[in-house]
Amino acid sequence: MFLAHEVPVTLGGEATLTLRFRALHPDLAARKGRARWRPRLAEPAGLRFVRTTLLGHMPGWCPAVHAVGPFRPVELVADAGPLRVRAADLRTAYDGRDGRLTLTLTVDSRDGARPPATVEVAGQTAALAWIDADTLRGDLTIPGVEPWWPHTHGAPALHAVAARIGDTRIDLGRTGFRSLEVDRGPDGQGFALVVNGERIFARGACWTPPDIVGLSGDRAAYEPGLTLLRDAGANMVRVGGTMLYEADAFFDLCDELGILVWQDAMLANFDYPTDAAFLDGVRAEIAQLLDRTQASPSLAVLCGGSEMEQQAAMLGLARAAWAQPVLMETLQGELAVRRPDAVFVPNSPSGGALPFIADSGVSHYYGVGAYQRPLDDARRAGVRFAAECLAFSHVPDGLSDGALGVPAVHHPRWKERVPRDTGASWDFEDVRDHYLETLYAVDPRRLRYEDPDRYLRLSRAVTGEVIESVFGEWRRAGSTCAGGLVWLWRDLWPGAGWGVVASDGTPKAAWHAMRRAFRPVQAALTDEGVNGLAVHLLNETAAAIPAVVTLTALRDGAVPVFRAERAVALPPRSAQTIPAAALSDRFFDLTHAYRFGPAAHDVVVLTLTRSEGAETDAEPIAQSFHFPKGRALPRADLGLTVEVRHGEDGWALTLTTRRFACSVHVEDDGYRAQDAWFHLPPGAARTVRLLPRAGTTKAPDGEVHALNASAPIRYRGNA
Structure with a gap:
């Protein structure tokens, strides 16, 4: 699935292109070889032999939609003209003041001519020298170049790159200049990214494709989600090994928005083969990924995959069986050749006495979360870098609830969409209920059937409260932690999934909490x-x-x-x-x-x-x-007031309150609030923009709620 193929053809008049896609499962049945372990994450077990996405094969949380057909567009490239660029090797470096660009072009020149050639970037030009009949090379130093930063720490500056060979201009896109290192800390057990000499606290989420059926790879598919991720204050996104390699437009947008990319190889949980054919295939797919993203400053980490070492260790195999060294050496070798400016991580998680230990290397931290530890475990665990963390069954807003077509909470179809670990006797709604009971001093089971509306409002609020608490702990001065990526960015189908954004792209309460927790x-x-x-x-x-x-x-x-x-x-x-x-x-x-x-x-x-x-x-x-007495504040008349305003920027609400208002949120069929689920102290006005939902033409008409308000406040705008 992950390999691009270039096929030379000679077309003489009308032609038909035929693509054949064999059924996957019969092919798997013919594969032989015994694995050292069999994971529960994905099925069937034979998936370890083939290079395809695990999406659609993970029954605990993903719809059974299998990838079939061309993964990326089929293009007809005319092989005409006096010059064709067959490869471009573009390297950048940054020393804290000056940028350096090294360019090697491999061309097919039909007339054998060697005209003068140059490369230009950021207003500077340098000559390209002919190394042989097909190769040009040149170096360019850009004094005082504006560097590329994650958007939380500076401007993600990009510079156009172009080459000229004779009269032919070659657009090489845009690139950025940045340095990247890893700080392991005084004990050598940490993992912190250092960009342009500054230690970065990396935060964000683990990505999910915006279109699980079509697997769209154009800018229009990626832009809403990545913009929303940037607006949440995230400066990193992880493309995990259970997903797929995203298209060039994904990296282009991450470059523009200032979002670092942690890229897993598409390897997860399985004990993979080590025969030459398999290794050659993986080497080729990684080489193609690194080549097409070579100018992208956002690509920061290449990781050998997800939870392979953890899976082997948790299933009781001997320590010698945890790692897959031949596979990792293959990946690391390609990175060293093609993107030496990026960081290699053997596997996620890895680096401790056990692969999943939180206080060494890279972890998947679910102490607060799946393992129902108290909030102060976020400090006691000594987390260094959480490439996954804080998975909950996040309840979407009321309109997104309705996408299921069934009542929230009680209906079996609601429950089947709640994520779970395959084979476990609990799910992530149970995890959420644990923290609901702990933080709000309610009985979730009783509340669920006596007052389901109250249950849903508290459920939306509680996961955000946990996210803010944990990241407040991790980002403080003196913390051991240098990053955390929330699992998961967006739901793959309607329901109360892991996503902090609903499947229709609407932010959940947890997204608003991330936005507060991630402020620069x-x-x-x-x-x-x-x-x-x-x-x-x-x-x-x-x-x-x-x-x-x-x-x-x-x-x-x-x-x-x-x-x-x-x-x-x-x-x-x-x-x-x-x-x-x-x-x-x-x-x-x-x-x-x-x-x-x-x-x-x-x-x-x-x-x-x-x-x-x-x-x-x-x-x-x-x-x-x-909250010294806990978050279970009694409901009362808060003196909450709402004023509806309309201006050049659209509609907005100005909120004031005489008493502290907890988890203030807006419900409006035609609009969503830009800020929501925030606490509002008395004595200060808060203005909240209203963003129109798709197809909205009417004036705002809705309610403002607070968890400790005795009743919502009604508002209506005048068109």
């Missing part, structure tokens, strides 16, 4: 026990930010019983921690750690605002919240 300029709170609250401030940008930190404790969500404020400087590329106690001249038990009587407050609000001299922006840069 961030403020977060952690409970440090008897040491009180810690205030964590981050600034990943290249500019210093003058700011003000405000900490407020509220009783009954309305009465300030503690307030502290301090001007702070956020240096560029910085992370700092301030004890909350240092912000005030008097003791106040913000975490209720000392138990001197009942807690005097139910919520602590941390607000970070930008300041310029004596002026402070009204809109906060970031906010964080701590």
Whole structure:
């Protein structure tokens, strides 16, 4: 499936192209060879012999839609003209100030001429020298070139590259200049990407194809999802080994949007053959991938596949059987030749005493999540880099629920769409319910049948609360973690799947939580026990930010019983921690750690605002919240008000509240809120843009909800 084929043909008049696609399963039955283990992820077991996507073959979470037919377009290329470029080898490097480009062109020149040739990039031009009758080569240094950055840390600058041979101009697309290294940490067990000399906290999600039936590979298919990923603050996307190699447009967009790509080889879970024919096929597919993405600065990691080492270890095989060294050496060798500027990871997960240990190398972290560990396990586990994490059955919004055509929660068809590990006696709705009970002090089973609407609202909110809590922990100063990629980006079919985006492309509550957790300029709170609250401030940008930190404790969500404020400087590329106690001249038990009587407050609000001299922006840069009594706030009249506005940018709601409003969200058949499922403290207005849904022509007409509001607030716009 993954190999492109070039077939020379001579066409004389009318011609017919016939493609034959044999049935997969009879072919698998003829394959011989005993595997050392048999995974439960995909079926049939014979898939290990063939090079095809596992999509459609994973019954625990993926629809049974098999890939059949041409994977990518069939093109007829006319072999005419005096010159044809057969290959272009384009290498870039960046030393922190200057960029360097090395170009080798292999051409077919029919007349044998060797005209003068040049290469041009970023306003600089250099000569290309003829090495032999078919090969040209040249080097170009670009002083002070603007480098390519992940969008969270700078501008993803791209530069057009063109060659000229005689009168023929050859467009070589665009490239970026960046350096890339791995920081293993002082103990040699870490994994952090260093881009242009700066250590990057990589965050994002594991990708799913936008069209599982057609497997579309054009820009129109990729752009909505990748733009939404960038808008969530993600700076990395992982294409996992259970998926497929995406088309050139995918990498072009990641280049433009400033999103790093972690690319798995399409190998996952199986014990793969090591015969020469299989290895040659894998070598060829990786070579083609690296060649066609050679100018792409976004490609950062090539990984040998997903969970092969983990599968062998968990099934009890001896340590010597975990790795597949011949296969990994094949992949690493191709990377060294074709993309030495990218990082190689043998397998995901790997690197620890056990492949899946979190505190060494690359892990798949499900301590918080599938293994139902408490939230503080995110720190205790000492995660270094989570190439997968935080899988939940994320409930979509009401309109996406309806795509199933059955009532949410109770219907068997709803339940069959909830992801599960094959053979397990539990599913990921059970995992979500565990945290629902832990964080909101409710009985999910009782709530599900007594008040299903309340159950669904809390279920939408809780997975986002967990995501924010874990990434707040991982991104703080002093954390061992250098990255986390949420499993999974988008659902493959309607239902409460792993995706933080529904199958129709609508963001779920978890997407909004990711957007808050991934902000380049961030403020977060952690409970440090008897040491009180810690205030964590981050600034990943290249500019210093003058700011003000405000900490407020509220009783009954309305009465300030503690307030502290301090001007702070956020240096560029910085992370700092301030004890909350240092912000005030008097003791106040913000975490209720000392138990001197009942807690005097139910919520602590941390607000970070930008300041310029004596002026402070009204809109906060970031906010964080701590609930000393837990998140189970009683429902009450919050004094929530909504004003509908219409301007050049469309419709918007301005929200105010007299009491703290928890997980505020909008329900409107014609619009979705750009921001949702956020907490709203009293005393400040919050403006939320309304984005029209497809086909909407009417004015907004909906409700604003908060989890602790006694009733929603109705609004209606005037057309």
